[in-house]
Amino acid sequence: MASASDLKGGEIIAQSLHKHGVAAVFSLAGTAHTYLLQALAPLGIDVVSTRHETATVLAADGYARTSGRTGVALIKNDQGLPNAMTGICTANAACSPVVVLSSLSPASSIESGGDHYELDIVKPVAKWVRIVPSPDRMAEYLAMAFHQASSGRQGVAVLGIPQEFQGFTLAAVDIPVHPVARPPAIAAQDATALVDLALKAKRPMIVVGGGALASGAGPILQHLAKTYDIPVVGNSHGRGLVPEDNRHGFSWPLAQVAARHADLVIAVGIRMTQRMGYGLPPRFSKTATFVQIDIQPEAIGRNRPVDVPIVADATSALEALSSGLTAQSFKGFGGTKWVNDAMAARLQRIAELGRDPQAEIHPYQIGRTLQDLLPPDAVVVGDGADILNWLHGVYFVKHPRCYMDHYPFGSMGVGTGLAVGAAVALREEARTSGKPARPLVLLTGDGAFGFYCAELHSLAHADLPITILIANDGAWGTEHHGQLRALGTSFNCLLGKSDYQYIGEAFGFATRKISAGGEVHDTVKWALGTGGRTLVNILTDTEAGKVRKSDPRVQTIAFEDLASSLKVLSTPDVA
CATH class of the missing domain: 3.40.50.970 (Thiamin diphosphate (ThDP)-binding fold, Pyr/PP domains)
Structure with a gap:
């Protein structure tokens, strides 16, 4: 006989989402999450209904990009997971913290001669993919899914939960929540090398992306830009960390024409992809010195050699740069006119x-x-x-x-x-x-x-x-x-x-x-x-x-x- 403290599996999932601070989930309706959907409303968690599984994941992605919190998508495995692939690819490439809960069909539905897969198709394109092995471990696996989505280089965590687990009656369990591990601070020798290069530069440029945003580097970037007249150029998720006033803050789509004039490029939380010219000439000068700051060592040196690789939190590294320049009583780089000069012909033509x-x-x-x-x-x-x-x-x-x-x-x-x-x-x-x-x-x-x-x-x-x-x-x-x-x-x-x-x-x-x-x-x-x-x-x-x-x-x-x-x-x- 079930005790008063016993819960349905769906209720355990709902309580775990609530404890992780989830206020809304995105779901394509169906029987796959019946007990979970029933348990969300009493906890005040909104269910936002979508019409295609890719859009379900994209909505969780857009939520994460706007709020900075983890987005949650509920889908059905089987036909639903193939439909969701574009959304998962998009969110993971954007390093958005998203948890996808994929409801797996009951084992009894597997055909002896049919095609069957669990989560195999998503493994190459998501950050972390697992299946809950037993109903009493759902809370444990959910906590790990949130941890994986939001720690380090953020991304998509896909967790498969057998559908029948949601309807099981289970003893109440403790709901674990993993604290997000702090990324590494900059090493002393790297901080010294960064400051030394900056003091020698005539036309430094800081280029920022989503890693700088995830680090909360906006305030220190604004301080560096205004105090030392360093142009900060943002691409995609890095845009707006320094307001784009074409004096201190610039957008990469426009200011990329100035990149080839920089003698020092400090790339912060940004990948040197095709949009960035791979970090190579003609987009950047062949003789420019490159510093790359990222919390993921494997991302450093992508497509081009890096003179000073720094594995560290973006904010930590930039604060070390600011402290080092202050210690040297450095007055600044003399303005960002060289960036505007490079953009002048472009802006004039656009204005026409x-x-x-x-x-x-x-x-x-x-x-x-x-x-x-x-x-x-x-x-x-x-x-x-x-x-x-x-x-x-x-x-x-x-x-x-x-x-x-x-x-x-x-x-x-x-x-x-x-x-x-x-x-x-x-x-x-x-x-x-x-x-x-x-x-x-x-x-x-x-x-x-x-x-x-x-x-x-x-x-x-x-x-x-x-x-x-x-x-x-x-x-x-x-x-x-x-x-x-x-x-x-x-x-x-x-x-x-x-x-x-x-x-x-x-x-x-x-x-x-x-x-x-x-x-x-x-x-x-x-x-x-x-x-x-x-x-x-x-x-x-x-x-x-x-x-x-x-x-x-x-x-x-x-x-x-x-x-x-x-x-x-x-x-x-x-x-």
Whole structure:
């Protein structure tokens, strides 16, 4: 006979989530998590319903990126796990702390002659993958899943739980929670080497990514930038750690043209991927000295040799740099004019484009309007190809955790799922602070919007406010103009300018469709001002993207970076 203290397995899972501070989970509904879903409501944990398993994981990812806390996704193994793969790949590549609970079918359902797998397909793309071996160990394994997702280089922990375990009656257990281990502080000899190199530099540049964000390095980066006139250049999750004022803080998409003039590059919590030119010429100077700071030793030296490798917490290392410069009574590097000089031709050309209100809508008009109307702490989610290139040229991030897109995995369409999670995080923040939720905008291309547009139902079902702007050029724009440049024509790239506003209407969004440049400002102002769910179908100039294939000054995402590629593709080194 069960005692009064006995619990269902689903209740033990729910209590573990509650003890780990989880306030919301993202779930695609079904029988897979019946007892768990029943146990969440009494603990005050919201269940946000999604329409596709990739979006389920993406929502947990967007929640983590916005809040800094671990996101939780509930999916079914079998068909659900293959559906979730893109979300898992995206979140893990972005180093987002996400726990995926995958409900496994009962052992009795395994066919003797059928195809059966547990979690094998996800092992190559997640940080940590395990299966709970017995019902009495669920709390233990859940604690380890949270520990793995949030410790060290953060990522996705996938935990398989046999479905029948949730319905078992079990004796109450202690719910363990592992404290997050502190990353290593910088070694004394590394701190000395870092300070010595900085004192010798004439044009140092600090380049920051998600590792700096996870470390909470914003305050020390702002201190270094302002005190010593060191340009801090942020990419992706590193954007906004120093406000992008083009004096002390810069965005990599724009300021990358200055990187080749730096004689000292301090890479902090950032991987030297293709977007960073692999850290190689022509993006960076052949003679530049490289320092790389990362908590994961294996990440250091990726694609290029590093002069001073430092395995340490980003904040610790940067504070050591600041202390060392102060001890030397160092006055500063004489300003960041050299960065602005390198950007001048680019900024001038960008300023010239998209200024005619009588012409077809240029994508720059959308980004400029957001820059004008949004408060500095608004959250913007970007998605698509061409539209992201345009957005990078005219939108500047002022605070950390206020911008995200599909980098670094690069799968288009993921912005909608990310926005669901961001909206939940902003709602939680508003409940805690008692203030209105900060504005949330999803700016997406028409191609990207089509991937997961059913997630508009997720937003509506959970009553989450958002403004969605679809830059609709009626094409896979990047491919269309690439083919035109190579062949003089294009194939399988034109989509037609569909009436996507009707999808918004189907899910209860207030919608508008515009096609003239003079309509952009007032329409976006209306969309932001409703405080609810709005969608604007913005018909943009299909030919606008042509200039991006011919003018490197407006290319904020460059794809041909290796010297060997330049000989063939003739990409100017200012791209």
